[in-house]
Amino acid sequence: MPAGTLYRGREGMWSWVAHRVTGVLIFFFLFVHVLDTALVRVSPEDYDKVVATYKTPVVSLLEYGLVAAILFHALNGLRIIAVDYWTQGPRYQKQMFWTVMGLWGALMVGAIYPVLGHAARVLFGS
Amino acid sequence: MATDVTPADEVELTGSSITYSPDNPAPVIEPPRARTTRTPRATRGNFELWGWLFMRLSGVVLVVLVIGHLLIQLVLDGGVTKVGFAFVAGRWASPFWQGWDLVMLWLAMLHGGNGLRTVINDYAEQPNTRFWLKTLLVTAVAFTIVLGSLVIFTFDPNIR
Numbered sequence: 001m002p003a004g005t006l007y008r009g010r011e012g013m014w015s016w017v018a019h020r021v022t023g024v025l026i027f028f029f030l031f032v033h034v035l036d037t038a039l040v041r042v043s044p045e046d047y048d049k050v051v052a053t054y055k056t057p058v059v060s061l062l063e064y065g066l067v068a069a070i071l072f073h074a075l076n077g078l079r080i081i082a083v084d085y086w087t088q089g090p091r092y093q094k095q096m097f098w099t100v101m102g103l104w105g106a107l108m109v110g111a112i113y114p115v116l117g118h119a120a121r122v123l124f125g126s
Numbered sequence: 127m128a129t130d131v132t133p134a135d136e137v138e139l140t141g142s143s144i145t146y147s148p149d150n151p152a153p154v155i156e157p158p159r160a161r162t163t164r165t166p167r168a169t170r171g172n173f174e175l176w177g178w179l180f181m182r183l184s185g186v187v188l189v190v191l192v193i194g195h196l197l198i199q200l201v202l203d204g205g206v207t208k209v210g211f212a213f214v215a216g217r218w219a220s221p222f223w224q225g226w227d228l229v230m231l232w233l234a235m236l237h238g239g240n241g242l243r244t245v246i247n248d249y250a251e252q253p254n255t256r257f258w259l260k261t262l263l264v265t266a267v268a269f270t271i272v273l274g275s276l277v278i279f280t281f282d283p284n285i286r
Contacts, residue, residue, distance in 0.1 A: 020245060027238035031266060034231065034274040037214075041277050044211035044286055051209050063200060070192060077185045084182065114201040 011097040019076050022069040029066055060119035067111050068104075075100040177240050184233045191230040215283035224278050231274040239267040 007013045039047040053059060079096045083089040089096075146152040156162065200206055217223045242263055250256045 023238065023241045024245060027242055030234055030238060031270055034270045034277075038273055038277045040211060040214055040281060041285070047211045047214070054209070055206055060206070063206065067196060067200065070196065074189045074193060078189065081182050081185065111201070114205050118205055118207050 011094045015076055015079070015097050015100075018072060019080070022073040025069050026066075026073060055118065055122075057119035057123050060116055064111065064115045067115055068108055071104050071107050071111075072100070075104055181237060181240060184237045188230070188233055188237060191226060192234070194226075195230060215281075218278065218281050219283070224281075228275060228278050231278070232271060235267050235271050235274075239263060 036047075036050050039050055054063070076097075079093070079100050082096060083093050199209060218227075243260065246256060246259045246263065250259050
């Protein structure tokens with residue numbers, strides 16, 4: 001690791017890094033997502049053509065990644081609010097981080113079938 | 127007694143002071159932090175404080191709006207397979223979902239825009255780079271908010 005890129009490391013720093021990375025990713029997705037939705041003002045055919053690509057297995061995997069980024073950003077954002085406003089927040093930030101990771105993991109397992117089920121049926125037949 | 131001034135009590139004027147007298151007083155120098163009519167009313171605003179507070183308030187609302195949106199679009203009723211023009215038309219027939227999407231659009235773009243502003247402030251060091259990145263950011267955010275709002279308000283299910 002080059003000098004100057006590590007601030008203490010551990011949960012506090014890495015959750016901050018992950019919050020930034022997921023935030024920037026979500027912002028760029030949102031920009032594209034508003035553009036694709038704007039196609040409903042062009043024609044139903046053009047909109048449906050673009051949405052059809054969202055139902056392919058590769059994009060389904062990207063959607064699963066998007067869900068991962070949004071869920072982490074949402075849960076960690078609530079943790080940040082707790083650190084800021086709850087008097088015991090800073091003391092328990094590590095425990096809250098691992099609670100966030102546990103909830104995130106459980107939700108990601110739960111999202112496998114709804115988000116990736118269709119891709120699996122396309123790839124392996126239903 | 128007090129009126130007697132002996133030569134030893136007289137202040138000896140030196141340097142530039144010697145040219146000033148009651149008839150020719152020295153110029154008044156403003157104290158450095160004195161407020162004058164030209165001083166802006168508030169020299170330091172609370173923009174960063176409001177930005178910080180906005181991130182937390184909009185964040186809480188967005189958790190509900192975005193996770194609800196994900197549930198509807200990607201999880202319930204067959205997930206993404208059901209999404210199409212007809213599905214969008216069905217949802218935007220209701221002012222409730224139009225309002226939901228409009229609030230989500232505005233809050234998410236402003237939340238993301240302010241987040242990227244922080245990232246630019248942290249990593250772009252040249253004043254020129256910062257200026258152009260922020261100009262690009264403001265343009266993109268304004269464009270997306272205006273386009274998205276227009277799409278929601280002018281949506282026409284019978285476009286064909």
